[in-house]
Amino acid sequence: MDDGKKLFVGPRLKRLRRELNLSQSGMAEELGLSPSYLNLIERNQRPITAQVLIRLAHAYSLDPREFAAHDTERTASELEEIFADPLFRSTPVPRLELRETIEAAPGFIDAVSRLYRAYVALRSMREAQAPEMSDRDRAEDASQDNPVDRVRHVIQDARNYFPELDEAAETLASDLQVTGHEPFFAIAERLRAKHGIRVRVMPVDVMSDSLRRYDHHRRQLLISEMVDPPGRTFQAAYQLAFAEMRQVIDELSTRLEPTEGPARRLLRVSLGNYFAGALMMPYGKFHSAAETLGYDVDVLGARFGASFEQVAHRLTTLARTGARGIPFFLVRVDSAGNVSKRFSSGRFPFAQYGGTCPLWNVHATFKTPGQIATQIIELPDMSRWFSVACAVKRASTAWGMPDPQFVVGLGCELKYAHRLVYARGLDLSVPDPTPIGINCRLCERVACPQRAAPPLMHALIVDEMKRGVSPFEFDPT
Numbered sequence: 370m371d372d373g374k375k376l377f378v379g380p381r382l383k384r385l386r387r388e389l390n391l392s393q394s395g396m397a398e399e400l401g402l403s404p405s406y407l408n409l410i411e412r413n414q415r416p417i418t419a420q421v422l423i424r425l426a427h428a429y430s431l432d433p434r435e436f437a438a439h440d441t442e443r444t445a446s447e448l449e450e451i452f453a454d455p456l457f458r459s460t461p462v463p464r465l466e467l468r469e470t471i472e473a474a475p476g477f478i479d480a481v482s483r484l485y486r487a488y489v490a491l492r493s494m495r496e497a498q499a500p501e502m503s504d505r506d507r508a509e510d511a512s513q514d515n516p517v518d519r520v521r522h523v524i525q526d527a528r529n530y531f532p533e534l535d536e537a538a539e540t541l542a543s544d545l546q547v548t549g550h551e552p553f554f555a556i557a558e559r560l561r562a563k564h565g566i567r568v569r570v571m572p573v574d575v576m577s578d579s580l581r582r583y584d585h586h587r588r589q590l591l592i593s594e595m596v597d598p599p600g601r602t603f604q605a606a607y608q609l610a611f612a613e614m615r616q617v618i619d620e621l622s623t624r625l626e627p628t629e630g631p632a633r634r635l636l637r638v639s640l641g642n643y644f645a646g647a648l649m650m651p652y653g654k655f656h657s658a659a660e661t662l663g664y665d666v667d668v669l670g671a672r673f674g675a676s677f678e679q680v681a682h683r684l685t686t687l688a689r690t691g692a693r694g695i696p697f698f699l700v701r702v703d704s705a706g707n708v709s710k711r712f713s714s715g716r717f718p719f720a721q722y723g724g725t726c727p728l729w730n731v732h733a734t735f736k737t738p739g740q741i742a743t744q745i746i747e748l749p750d751m752s753r754w755f756s757v758a759c760a761v762k763r764a765s766t767a768w769g770m771p772d773p774q775f776v777v778g779l780g781c782e783l784k785y786a787h788r789l790v791y792a793r794g795l796d797l798s799v800p801d802p803t804p805i806g807i808n809c810r811l812c813e814r815v816a817c818p819q820r821a822a823p824p825l826m827h828a829l830i831v832d833e834m835k836r837g838v839s840p841f842e843f844d845p846t
Contacts, residue, residue, distance in 0.1 A: 376422070379413035380473060386411075389429065400424045413473075430690070444471050444478060450811055451485045453824075486518065516631040520639055521711065523625050523632075529712045530688035531643055533617055538647035541613070545648075552649060552674055553602040556609055560590065564612045568605055570594050573767055580764055583608060595765045599649075599676040606645035614644055643686070649675055650683045656692050659684065663790030664695065666741075666757070666779070678761050681779045685712045695785045700725065700778045704735055709775065717754065717780065719807075726805040726812065727819045731758040731778040738762075738774065743791050745783060747802035749813055756780035757791050815845055 386396050397407040401424060409415040417425075426433040448467050451457075471478050545555040557568040568590045576582065576593040581604040583590050590608045592601050610618065618640045626633040650673045662668050670680045678701070687694025698717035701710035706724035713719065725731065730744045738760040747753050758778045766772045783800065786792040806812025809822040816838045823829045823841040830842045 376416050377413045378417050379411045382407075382417070382425075383411045384476070385429070399428050446807070447482065448478065450807070451482065453811055454485075456488075516635045519626070519632040520635045523636060524639060525713065527625070528688055529685050531621065531640065532689065533621065534614065534640060534644045535647050535652050535686070535689065537614060537617065538644050539651045539653060541609075542648055542651040553598065553605060556602065556605040556648070560605065560609055560612060564588075566590055566608065566612065568592065568608075570601065580604070581607070593764070595767070597676070597764065599670070599674055599679055600764060602649055602674060603642075603645050603679060606648045607641050609648070610641040610644035614641075618644070646675075646679060646683050646686070649673055649679065652687070652689060653692065655683060656687055656689070656694055659687070659694055660788075663788065663793070665790045666759075676761065677759050678763075678775075678777045681777050682710075682712065684779065695781045695788060697779055697781050700731065701775050702731055702778070703773070703775055706732065716782075724808055726808060727821070728803055728805045728817075729756070729778070730803075731756070731776045734758040734760050734776045735774065741791070745786075745800045745802040746780075746805050749804075749806060753783040753800065753802050754780050755783050755786035755789065755792060757789075813845060815839070815843075 386393070389396070391399075393407055393411070394404045397404040400407070400421060402421065406415065410417055410421070422433045425431060445464065445467050448462075448471070449464065452462050452467070545552065545559060548555045548558065550558065560566040560568055566588050569592070571591045571593060573593060573595050576591060579591075580593045580596050580600070581591070590605065592604050596604065618637055621640055622633050622636045626636050650669075655669070655673065658669060658672060664684065666677055666680045666684075669675070670677055673680070675683070681697075681699050684694060684697045685699050688696075696713075696716075698713035698719070699710065700708060700719070702708055702725060706727070708719075708724060711719050729746060730742050734740075734742045741757055741759045744756050744758070745753060746756060756778055757780065758776055760774055760776050762772070762774055781789075783797065783802075786795075786797055804814060806814055806817075809820050810824060812820070813824055813827065818838050820839045820841050823843050827843040827845060830844060832842065835842075
């Protein structure tokens with residue numbers, strides 16, 4: 370490494386050592402270093418060399434690129450969102466200080482984030498008792514430290530990759546393929562023959578309020594006829610996950626969420642869903658096909674019998690060492706702009722609270738269901754991303770019933786876009802990106818005609834004699 374690319378990983382290395390329950394002398398011995406030299410690296414008084422990074426990767430089964438590419442930007446974005454709260458308006462924290470603290474004291478940063486989420490939960494309870502105090506204009510209510518929020522953080526910390534489940538699903542998929550049956554019938558037969566569970570597709574009048582239900586006493590898995598074929602396969606695979614992988618799922622969920630309660634139960638559901646997707650789209654075959662097909666979601670769906678959303682979700686999980694896919698992010702929004710799903714294997718700075726930017730074409734995609742829209746976007750930090758969006762339906766609905774629709778947005782950093790079939794014919798060397806923000810309350814772009822709220826970190830300017838492009842003007846300094 371030259372002087373311009375020195376890599377200081379002290380806090381990360383110290384945290385890894387503590388997670389492995391190793392002393393400095395113990396880790397130093399395993400890496401072939403002196404304890405004093407390891408101590409200097411941990412204190413950021415020496416950069417880590419390429420040789421030591423490689424030894425570290427071999428000794429502890431790490432991808433050196435992943436270890437080197439820290440989550441500083443994502444964490445900094447989350448902290449900026451926290452410190453944008455009016456609670457901190459009188460004590461603003463410069464971005465440089467935030468980034469320095471992230472590197473120097475990651476444990477402290479995690480504690481601050483947890484404390485703030487607890488504060489938001491208490492504030493939300495108070496607002497629930499006094500609704501007039503709440504903000505009715507937000508697309509999504511302020512997040513609480515509830516099970517959904519907690520599980521999102523756990524999955525994000527794991528980069529949405531769980532190798533134990535992936536490897537087991539790949540082995541099981543090979544066994545099922547030997548039967549020669551289509552995936553749904555192969556899974557249903559496995560459930561019947563090995564676990565005594567019968568799979569039945571039931572009329573909508575019997576399952577008017579359910580898409581899937583497991584009858585434990587009769588040992589029957591009931592799936593609504595309104596669920597499409599990919600959905601039926603997924604629901605059967607989910608049941609198989611708990612029939613054959615319950616111990617692994619329990620161990621994983623206990624390790625990732627030590628406290629028994631709704632969050633751990635929801636995490637088990639998420640891990641079951643992960644296994645179901647991995648069974649439908651086994652890692653090795655799916656990764657190879659994705660690379661060959663230029664990550665064409667529709668073709669991958671046809672090949673693996675999966676829906677657009679299932680394929681898009683699976684693409685965010687391709688983090689196997691030696692067979693990594695493009696680090697995608699995924700977001701699912703409804704027509705009101707509420708975010709109901711977000712995953713990322715990269716560093717896309719999702720807003721923790723509130724909706725998404727209306728200039729992002731995931732919202733316009735509702736007007737063209739079934740059609741894929743692409744867009745190059747640029748965030749306020751000047752990072753550029755390539756996104757693909759498509760409106761999807763989760764299940765059919767009977768006449769007269771609400772027909773919920775969502776848009777799934779899939780994206781990656783612009784530097785990976787040349788590998789996507791969706792970018793063919795575009796001159797990516799001279800892109801024309803659409804400038805967007807994280808959301809209005811965190812966006813510092815001036816004169817935005819779509820602005821729905823002033824940014825929290827800047828003073829609002831009210832001029833009775835002027836009406837600008839944006840309804841909210843502010844001091845950008």
